[in-house]
Amino acid sequence: MRSNKLKQRDSRRRKRARDFISDYKKCNPCPCGNNNVEVLQFHHVDAGQKKIIRFSRMVANNWGKAAIMKEIEKCQVLCDECHKVLHNGK
Numbered sequence: 001m002r003s004n005k006l007k008q009r010d011s012r013r014r015k016r017a018r019d020f021i022s023d024y025k026k027c028n029p030c031p032c033g034n035n036n037v038e039v040l041q042f043h044h045v046d047a048g049q050k051k052i053i054r055f056s057r058m059v060a061n062n063w064g065k066a067a068i069m070k071e072i073e074k075c076q077v078l079c080d081e082c083h084k085v086l087h088n089g090k
């Protein structure tokens, strides 16, 4: 049984993680110039490494910034259009 205080702490932590990810996107927009955080996605550069975990899930699971950053470093920020083009080009 979790207290309300713990729930509040978790939701604050999740908000910080979400803010952290969107700040990162703002500072690292898509190479095409699109910096709309709503459409920016993380593309895993190493395609051989199939990642199941999503950033939304990391946030939901209360990952810390350091752990999230480690994943972000393996990724290239792309807008949804460029991401689609990239995958269709394969």
Ligand SMILES: [Zn+2]
Binding pocket: 030, 031, 032, 033, 034, 078, 079, 080, 081, 082, 083
């Ligand atoms: Zn783009």
